[in-house]
Amino acid sequence: MFELEHDLAQDIVDRTMAILPYNVNVMDSQGLILGSGEKERINTRHEGAQLVLANGRVVEIDVQTAKCLKGVQPGINLPLLHDQRLIGVLGITGDPDQLRTYAALVRMTAEMLVAQRHQQAEQQWRRQRCDDLLALLLGDGGDSPRLLDEARQMGLKPQxxxxxxxxxxxxxxxxxxxxxxxxxxxxxxxxxxxxxxxxxxxxxxxxxxxxxxxxxxxxxxxxxxxxxxxxxxxxxxxxxxxxxxxxxxxxxxxxxxxxxxxxxxxxxxxxxxxxxRYRNDDALEELLTPLRKVLAKDSNGQLLSTLRSWCEHDGQNQACADALGIHRNSLRYRMERITELSGVDPLRLDGMLALYLGLQLLPQA
The missing domain is CATH 3.30.70 (Alpha-Beta Plaits)
Structure with a gap:
């Protein structure tokens, strides 16, 4: 249920008083002043607002009536509605005869601000609830029928x-x-x-x-x-x-x-x-041993880049040589050198697979 709060009430006051040469008060559903052009009156009770709340209608207060009420000045007090529900009171200080022409317009503006703030609060709540639901749905207990039903109601389409x-x-x-x-x-x-x-x-x-x-x-x-x-x-x-x-x-x-x-x-x-994912397992360290032997003698990284290209081209000589921009004989020499240093033959399927898997655990520069 939406209720007036201080920031919104003061925003209504500030916007209205930027146009009107009169003081404006906004009271909650208990008659307590939440926002006012007279700061000292905030958080005090307004008897005129209580009359509006009791009767649900506009209350005009002239000079004589104001003397009989505590904390009240002459003016017009109007009910503030949201979704046909009385949520507070808007008070404009001054001569009721001079205020009557535009009091309804001021109330309409205030109620539009209330509706806008309520919509923003609803949207923010919906976004937060959707975030919470997604976190739950992606967690271990995300298959709960209650969660799935709420997700469907929120339009998340979990299916x-x-x-x-x-x-x-x-x-x-x-x-x-x-x-x-x-x-x-x-x-x-x-x-x-x-x-x-x-x-x-x-x-x-x-x-x-x-x-x-x-x-x-x-x-x-x-x-x-x-x-x-x-x-x-x-x-x-x-x-x-x-x-x-x-x-x-x-x-x-x-x-x-x-x-x-x-x-x-x-x-x-x-x-x-x-x-x-299992990079810290001792068994995977064995895949890197042959490559480290190559790296120890590969100062310019030529052999390692050749081996990467060899694996990327599925061991096809011509495609690999073309990608490296070298002759097939040069490629053959490099592959022989890799075999000599690593002790693993990349021309054999098991050798290429072992070296390929090891390469996946070496960071690329």
Whole structure:
């Protein structure tokens, strides 16, 4: 239930007195002055307002009547309504005969301000409740029938298949404006501020999107997005929660291993991310041992870049040589050197796989 409060009452007073040459008071539903051009009267009782509240009608007070009432000056006191409910009183000090012509207009303006403030409060509450619901739905207990029912009532459409996208922003940037932009541009989106510098955006799976162009658009609008981790379509809340965890790992992997890559697709990096998640396991250290032997003798990084290209081109000689801009004989010499130093043959499937997995745990310069 909406009630008048001091800030709104004083705002009504200030706006009205900027136009009228009279003092204005705004009283709550108990007749207590919340806002006034005479600051000393704030938080005092207004008997004229109590008459309005008791009768539900306009009360005019002349000089003689004012002498009989405590804390009252001549003027007009009008009921303030919101949704047909009496919520307070608007009082204008002065000669009632001079005030009568525009008192109703002043009351209409005040009631419009009340309605606007109520709408803002409703929108703010709705945004906060949606944020709370999303946090609960993406948590471990998110399949509660009560939560799902409330989510449907709030228009969140929990039944839709969605793709989670996790943005990492430069420190110091707020997420509220970006959330508003995404939700207005892409209907049925879920947006949730995962931390001070990250934002989860769950867009409908039916929405096709060019992620690099989206980042260019956001750059042009002034949002500094460091990187964006994109998952795959997730059916149901359980699937969305799993995919959310995956894109969280993907973002961490990109931050450490691919610092210059802004768009990270889970379909592209699923296996490396899985390895990275268990990066502190002793067994994975064995994958790095052959590569460290290469690095010790690879002062200019030529062999490592060659090996990366070899894996990226699925071990195809000509494609790899063309990408590196070298002759196939030069490529063959480098591969032989890698085999000699690492003790692993990248020309064999098991050797290429072992070296490929190790490369995924080495940060790219």
């Amino acid at each position: 839709l298949s969605r793709i989670p996208c996790l943005f990492e922003l430069e420190p110091g940037q707020g997420t509220d404006a970006l959330i508003a932009w995404l939700q207005s541009r892409y209907p049925d989106s879920w947006c949730f501020s995962a931390s001070e510098s990250s934002l989860l955006w769950c867009r409908p799976a039916t929405l096709s999107l060019d992620e690099p162009r989206l980042l260019e658009k956001l750059d042009g609008l002034g949002w500094k997005v460091l990187r964006m981790a994109v998952g795959g379509p997730a059916d149901g809340l359980a699937g969305l929660r799993r995919c959310y965890r995956r894109v969280g790992d993907l973002l961490g992997y990109g931050r450490e291993m691919l610092p210059h890559t802004r768009v990270l697709l889970l379909d592209r990096y699923r296996l490396p991310v899985l390895l990275w």
